[in-house]
Amino acid sequence: MKKLGLDATDIRILSAVQSHGQLSKSRLSEIVNISATPCWSRLDRLKAAGYIRGYHADVALERVCDLTQVMVTVSLTYHRKADFDRFESWVARHDEITECVATGGGMDYVMKTVCPTLAAFQVLMQDMLDAEIGVDRYMTYIATRVVKASRPNIAKLAGSVSRDRTV
Numbered sequence: 001m002k003k004l005g006l007d008a009t010d011i012r013i014l015s016a017v018q019s020h021g022q023l024s025k026s027r028l029s030e031i032v033n034i035s036a037t038p039c040w041s042r043l044d045r046l047k048a049a050g051y052i053r054g055y056h057a058d059v060a061l062e063r064v065c066d067l068t069q070v071m072v073t074v075s076l077t078y079h080r081k082a083d084f085d086r087f088e089s090w091v092a093r094h095d096e097i098t099e100c101v102a103t104g105g106g107m108d109y110v111m112k113t114v115c116p117t118l119a120a121f122q123v124l125m126q127d128m129l130d131a132e133i134g135v136d137r138y139m140t141y142i143a144t145r146v147v148k149a150s151r152p153n154i155a156k157l158a159g160s161v162s163r164d165r166t167v
Helices: 008-020 025-032 036-048 081-092 118-130 154-166
Strands: 068-076 097-102 109-115 135-142
Touching (some): 008 025, 008 036, 068 081, 081 097, 081 109, 118 135
Antiparallel strands (some): 097 109
């Protein structure tokens, strides 16, 4: 996918939709401080270029139901592409795994799981082991409370990239 040259207005648009989700044409243009038609054209261009993957609500799950969040680090026995593909395919099939990041260093993956109970989490881990997907070892960390959950500051990140390129 071709990368667009983003300017400050594009960054403001991305920041606005990240913070507020889908907005009306007039509200977005008001936040970004440009007229509605060019603002909407830029938004369409950003969407077409893949900068916006979707819009989501931040649901307060703890108000909906009881749940158990567990972070899991996973190390695979072997490190061939087929081993990573097999593990990642298993992860993709399980809704209880809400995030999975491949890492370098001591562990191969860090996963965030959300289950209704600790017993349900144990069933998930047993399923992982029974699937024979090459797991060498895993460590679990029960989340006691969320200290911070946020999205990165796009303007700050984009600004650091611009500075790095001019040095």
